[in-house]
Amino acid sequence: MKYLEEFRNPDLARRLLDDIHATVTRPWALMEVCGGQTHTIIRHGIDQLLPDQVELIHGPGCPVCVTPLETIDKALEIASRPDVIFCSFGDMLRVPGTDRDLFRVRSEGGDVRVVYSPLDALKIARENPGKEVVFFGIGFETTAPPNAMTVHQAHRLGIRNFSLLVSHVRVPPAIEAIMRSGDCRVQGFLAAGHVCSVMGVDEYPELAARHRVPIVVTGFEPLDILEGVRRAVQQLERGEHRVDNAYARAVRPRGNPAAQAMIADIFEVTDRSWRGIGTIPDSGWRLSARYRDYDAEHRFAVTGITTEEPAACRSGDVLQGLIKPHECPAFGTDCTPRTPLGATMVSSEGACAAYYLYRRLGTPTAPLEATPVV
Template sequence: MKYLAEFQNPDLAKGLLDDIRATVTRPWALMEVCGGQTHTIIRHGIDQLLPDEVELIHGPGCPVCVTPLEVIDKAMEIASRPEVIFCSFGDMLRVPGTDRDLFRVRGEGGDVRVVYSPLDALDIARENPHREVVFFGIGFETTAPPNAMAVHQARKQDIRNFSMLVSHVRVPPAIEAIMTSAECRVQGFLAAGHVCSVMGMEEYPGLAEKFRVPIVVTGFEPLDILEGVRRTVRQLERGEHTVDNAYPRAVRPEGNPAARAMLEDVFEVTDRAWRGIGVIPQSGWRLADKYRDQDAEHRFDVTGITTCEPSACRSGEVLQGLLKPHECEAFGTTCTPRTPLGATMVSSEGACAAYYLYRRLGTPAANREASPVG
């Protein structure tokens, strides 16, 4: 199947749903660890079309949402400085910090610019040699290679006024943290296909074996999701726990060797805080020592900022799959896309934003009449 419409075909979706219904004999809880997959699930009502025995739990798969509050505050501190041009992807500008966001910083006179690539920020640095240009480098393994390339190119081209505020996170340690939680209900994972297209699949078999959970690499269209669910349920019903690639059109077992080589050169693995979750060991990247002079956190000496999450925001529970967005007391009332308490409501990949956008405002029982796939 070569064309996008074929991955949204309702007749093919019905066949997959029928197969899932014929296979499942008991309740199973599956987690997707990708904000893009979450939005596909909610937009097309896939969770409501599945048999009652199959529950989809939304995991910490939104890169904007898991960027810790202290890093947002560091970004605003740097962006407020008159010598700085602060560059970021657009979805970071409305993420709330302790008392403001990057849009507010821009309104107060900060030179905050939206770019579409870290290489755009590098061009701005080249064009403004007397200003400090900082790129906000966040995300999972998918956005890390181009960010690494920008740092590498800045060093290679001797562009000394370019630096990066880094908050990159890695999926496999997050899966381990979820599975070791005392409150964990997850019995199988839909792994993010774009992450595996970069990193490959070698980190997942150990997790599948250790926690005895199937992990199915899954794409992002409705039929991709349903096929991932079908394969996961089949494994669970058979008592199996292996890694399965249901996204072979984009994912090879070894991933992208060139991208991985760039990551190994520019970054090193480190402990990383996840917003609403806490520190997960070895779950992130920071710039390697040889690139330390391009680390904005050290260049602008903002390492000492500490923060406290607002008590009314329960996005941490949403990110851990312990709470569905509409089960939060603030959802849709004091917390909306215009007045977000947390990043899960404002990010284009956030679970709360998906529930609000697609009007998933009531209880699960009230939402059983699903939107059709396609």
């Protein structure tokens, strides 16, 4: 398939790897801020094919994983109500709250439905005027436009039994928080191409200059990742720190102005809590005052729910890149996909799920002789 096989070519992968090996002269630590990139890296063994001097650190790039426990508990409280149809993408159903998950709510009689678009939830609301229909709107800048469009449509059509439980987060403030952390080892970033396809790259040059780190926008296939690493290592070796778009086939410098306008109309920037990390200023969106009637938190009066993270789950350390998943004592024992302690083990973009799925259960004693292609 075009744009798939082309970016999994083993000969080109080897050439990129040879170039990286020839370029690197000292240790460097790069962080990818995208769960899809993390899964590509682990699935194809890219981190084990790179020179020993290049370390890839997995950052808070999984939107399901960074959704805070208190928001999950709010979802569970709303979904348990008999007058509610609660709609969500499928990967949220197994995410554990304080004492249960959405699957458990559904087994106990709650009307919890998996949808593939927020507009599906809006259609359900039109078909069920006697029910309150709630869509669980999570994600980075990538999913914010369709969620915003759905609220816009509900408002335009006068659909009053629809609301959105919002947990949207923004990538640039997360990078800022990571770089300000006293434990930070990150010297460069691989930025998520789908986020930049919406928002462009205007927010990144100031970050790169202030923290003196290269930020390379990359895609999600093996060659995308390797090219991103190659460009980041070249900058580091030359002492440069600028934004470089290595995903120009999808990312324009200004992003998607129409999507940005829709976000600006429906949402407003707010502080947001990240699971296992804490509150990051200006790192999220909430519904603006004009659309507050569509805010499920206010409609169902669950704004006061607060929780504490379980001590046994170190997903916060994984999301900050402080440890690799297999370095958590609970990994693969108390915490598995069947008995998860945190979202990083059950999300399709979670780092712990990637390590478990691809049997990265411990630190390898020698690099694998794998090739980063399917």
